Amino acid sequence: MSNSNIVACGKEINLFMTNFCQNAKSRYSIPEYFTVSVDVYEDYAPGQTVYGWINKGKLIRDSGIMLKVEDNVNKIDYYPIFPPKTAISMLKHWQMPLPEKWSVFAYGGNRSCTPVNPVNQQMRNLLAYARLFASMQQRYSTPMPYGFKEIFAELHQYPEQAVDGSVVALINKVISQYLLREDTIINCQNLRDFIMYLRINYTLLQFIDYDFSLLRELLRKEDPNMHCYF
Secondary structure, eight states: OTTOOEOOOOOHHHHHHHHSSSSSHHHHGGGGGGGEEEEEEEEOOOOOOOOOSSTTTOOOOOOEEEEEETTTTTEEEOOOOOOOOHHHHHHHHOOOTOOEEOOSBBBBGGSSSSOOHHHHHHHHHHHHHHHHHHTTTOSSSOOOTTTTHHHHHHHHHHOOOOOOOHHHHHHHHHHHHHHTTTSSSSSOOHHHHHHHHHHHHHHTBBBOOOOOOOHHHHHHHTTTTSSSOO
């Protein structure tokens, strides 16, 4: 992984879209020039503004797939977003797996029959809410917050296992960085405010559970002086 790469913006993004996003052939060629992985497959909030990288930046509704494209020669990372149908076609062409979808909405597709540790489930739900909050703070590509993707994948791979207090403290710290930014679109003091915002504004939708009591207890034991942002 290339930690020293900067995130592309402006002219760099426009050039990438022109060269690699105009048609299926150009999109399929991306791995010939760059290192490609899936950053996130996620549901969006109703009315959330998300610009895709095809069709001249056309808005994407409902859900999307964001890739991480690493240009390790020029030390630039791109985060192109595509509609699921387009991205899934690309992943199949590259023989890459489709990861778990991130969603705060409760529906049959995200209910597992496998027994899940209660702490594990609470952390999955916390990550999903925190990710949606982070993505709603910008109208363009918002890379996954630090540690989210790796922890989320392990929680799904080992559903019977929990996380310890150090992981909860790390996620709490990352959440605080998004809450305390000056350029936020949705101003909240903590993640609970954001969850209430969702439930008040989208009363016809069903959301996943937001009981994080077990995680708060782990955080309190890990660091009694740390402010809890969820």
